[in-house]
Amino acid sequence: MQTVKLDLAHAPYDIHIARDLLTQVELIKPLLLQLRVVIVSNTTVAPLYLKSLQEALEAADIQCHSIILPDGEVYKTSETLNQIFDALLTERCERKTTLIALGGGVIGDMTGFAAAVYQRGVPFIQIPTTLLAQVDSSVGGKTGINHPLGKNMIGAFYQPKLVLADLATLDTLPLRELSAGMAEVIKYGLIDDLAFFEWLEANIERLMARETEVLAYAIERCCQNKARIVAGDEKEQGQRALLNLGHTFGHAIESGLGYGAWLHGEAVAAGMMLAAYASRELDQISDDDIARIESLLQKAGLPVKAPVLGNDRYLDLMAQDKKVDAGKIKFVLMRCLGESYMGELSRETIIAALDAGCSPV
Ligand SMILES: NC(=O)c1ccc[n+]([C@@H]2O[C@H](COP(=O)([O-])OP(=O)(O)OC[C@H]3O[C@@H](n4cnc5c(N)ncnc54)[C@H](O)[C@@H]3O)[C@@H](O)[C@H]2O)c1
Ligand SMILES: O=C(O)C(=O)C[C@@H](O)[C@H](O)[C@H](O)COP(=O)(O)O
Ligand SMILES: [Zn+2]
Numbered sequence: 212m213q214t215v216k217l218d219l220a221h222a223p224y225d226i227h228i229a230r231d232l233l234t235q236v237e238l239i240k241p242l243l244l245q246l247r248v249v250i251v252s253n254t255t256v257a258p259l260y261l262k263s264l265q266e267a268l269e270a271a272d273i274q275c276h277s278i279i280l281p282d283g284e285v286y287k288t289s290e291t292l293n294q295i296f297d298a299l300l301t302e303r304c305e306r307k308t309t310l311i312a313l314g315g316g317v318i319g320d321m322t323g324f325a326a327a328v329y330q331r332g333v334p335f336i337q338i339p340t341t342l343l344a345q346v347d348s349s350v351g352g353k354t355g356i357n358h359p360l361g362k363n364m365i366g367a368f369y370q371p372k373l374v375l376a377d378l379a380t381l382d383t384l385p386l387r388e389l390s391a392g393m394a395e396v397i398k399y400g401l402i403d404d405l406a407f408f409e410w411l412e413a414n415i416e417r418l419m420a421r422e423t424e425v426l427a428y429a430i431e432r433c434c435q436n437k438a439r440i441v442a443g444d445e446k447e448q449g450q451r452a453l454l455n456l457g458h459t460f461g462h463a464i465e466s467g468l469g470y471g472a473w474l475h476g477e478a479v480a481a482g483m484m485l486a487a488y489a490s491r492e493l494d495q496i497s498d499d500d501i502a503r504i505e506s507l508l509q510k511a512g513l514p515v516k517a518p519v520l521g522n523d524r525y526l527d528l529m530a531q532d533k534k535v536d537a538g539k540i541k542f543v544l545m546r547c548l549g550e551s552y553m554g555e556l557s558r559e560t561i562i563a564a565l566d567a568g569c570s571p572v
Contacts, residue, residue: 213427215434217350218442222370226350226434228427232338232377233260234267239336242372244307247274248336251295251322252313253282256340259383260313264338276302280318284471287317287357289365295325309334309372315341315388316348316475320366323354327369337374341384342392342426343476345376346399346433351441351454357470361531362462368446376434378427390512391476393418394457396429397507398483399436402453405549407432412503415510452534453551456543457482460517463528467520480513481568489556489564490545500548516570522562 212229227238240246248268252261257279265275278298280291299308310333312322319337326335337349355366381389396418400408410432411418417425437454444451461482464473473481487504490496505515520528526540534541534553540561544554556564 213431215431215438217370217438219370219445222352224371224373226374226376226438228345228376228378228430228434230377230379230423232375233264233380235375236267236271236273238375239268239311239373240271240273242334242336243273243309244334245305246272247304247307248276248309248311249299249302249304250275250277250311250313251280251318251325252277253280253318255282256314256318260340260380264311264313276304280321282317284317284357284465284475285469287321287470289356292321292325292356295321296329299325299329304329304333306330306333309336311336311338312349312371313338313340314344315339316344319344319348320354320363321356323352323369323371324356324366327354327367332369334372335369337371339374339376340380341388342381342430343388343395344392345378345381345430346392347395347437347454349374349376350434350437351451352445360466361533362466362470363533364531374434376430378423378430381421381426386512387474389419389421391474393511394476394480394483394508394513396433397504397511398454398456398479399433401483401504401545401548402456402543402551403549404432404436407436408507408549412507415507419511452541452553453543455534456545456551457484457486459529459532459534459540459542460485460525462532463520463525464517466531467524467528468518473514473518477514480508480511480515481517484508484515485517485564485568486542486544488567489542489560492560492563493544496545496547500545503548514572516572517565517568518572519569522565525565526558526561
């Protein structure tokens with residue numbers, strides 16, 4: 212088992228990475244304020260993994276209740292969130308009840324936000340079951356839901372007490388979802404880890420073949436990178452924004468097409484290509500750099516062209532982005548592969564990037 216520590220003074224926690232962690236209750240029980248948990252999952256993941264988790268918890272005398280939500284990005288809403296509150300209140304769950312998120316990033320984000328606000332805050336644990344959730348969404352405490360007018364517009368920074376990344380759950384992950392997670396993996400190489408980007412170029416075929424050794428290494432490296440960045444800037448006042456590479460464009464794609472049409476990772480991949488074209492417009496990365504990014508994304512089974520939404524539609528959607536400051540849209544751009552920064556772009560540069568990076572889907 213590999214363990215990454217997120218060293219936040221007010222809320223340090225461990226991220227354990229290994230196969231068959233679901234039943235290792237000894238990792239969970241010492242953290243509980245009372246021997247009662249509520250597992251939040253969805254209609255796809257629960258039939259696969261809920262029973263073994265629940266049986267292990269109950270064998271350790273921990274009282275379990277489960278909430279099974281509908282599956283999909285389109286359900287990351289206030290209505291679905293209220294289903295969690297309805298169940299917690301019906302079961303008379305107290306402030307010492309721990310919520311456990313068993314699923315991908317949608318479940319993790321909603322469960323974390325529910326934990327942040329239910330009775331003004333109850334503890335929660337992340338058990339991420341997608342690659343994307345294991346390398347990104349389960350770590351760092353960003354929680355929340357979508358709004359029709361914007362992605363992740365309602366939420367809170369609220370840290371889990373523990374993250375259990377059980378590699379065995381990736382055995383059942385659909386290939387499209389594995390690819391989606393690879394977008395966030397590749398993102399870490401581009402933002403500030405060129406050595407990792409180069410390792411990914413050399414190992415992408417093994418990763419897509421789900422070889423446990425390389426998957427475990429990549430997940431650990433991603434969690435180490437995210438833990439380092441979050442420990443230095445938990446509430447995204449500075450460097451944490453680099454984790455948003457590709458997201459200014461990417462969230463516009465998700466909102467513009469309708470949540471769920473493109474997977475988050477697919478939108479981020481296309482968004483990173485658009486950020487790369489914008490960086491090239493600023494003479495910061497080369498055609499060869501763009502070719503390397505494109506090749507790696509393609510080998511990961513990801514889109515390298517963004518959908519045509521119309522320039523004004525993109526600009527309008529991006530004007531809603533949470534990084535906007537004094538009305539100015541902010542982008543994460545690349546000085547070179549492995550070095551990124553936050554900057555503004557002229558309308559002309561944005562349109563040049565869209566012209567280069569969009570194609571009818
Ligand atoms: N909070 C953060 O820092 C952060 C970071 C990245 C992404 N996100 C959010 O995460 C969401 C995307 O997360 P995701 O890619 O995990 O999507 P997801 O949660 O929708 O899961 C993807 C699909 O795979 C299914 N699934 C999950 N685990 C499975 C398994 N082990 N076997 C078979 N099927 C499984 C799910 O039911 C779903 O259908 C987006 O809403 C995004 O905004 C948040
Ligand atoms: O943890 C972060 O910070 C990130 O930006 C990680 C992103 O991959 C993730 O999609 C996050 O939810 C996007 O942040 P948001 O603040 O734009 O919602
Ligand atoms: Zn993301």
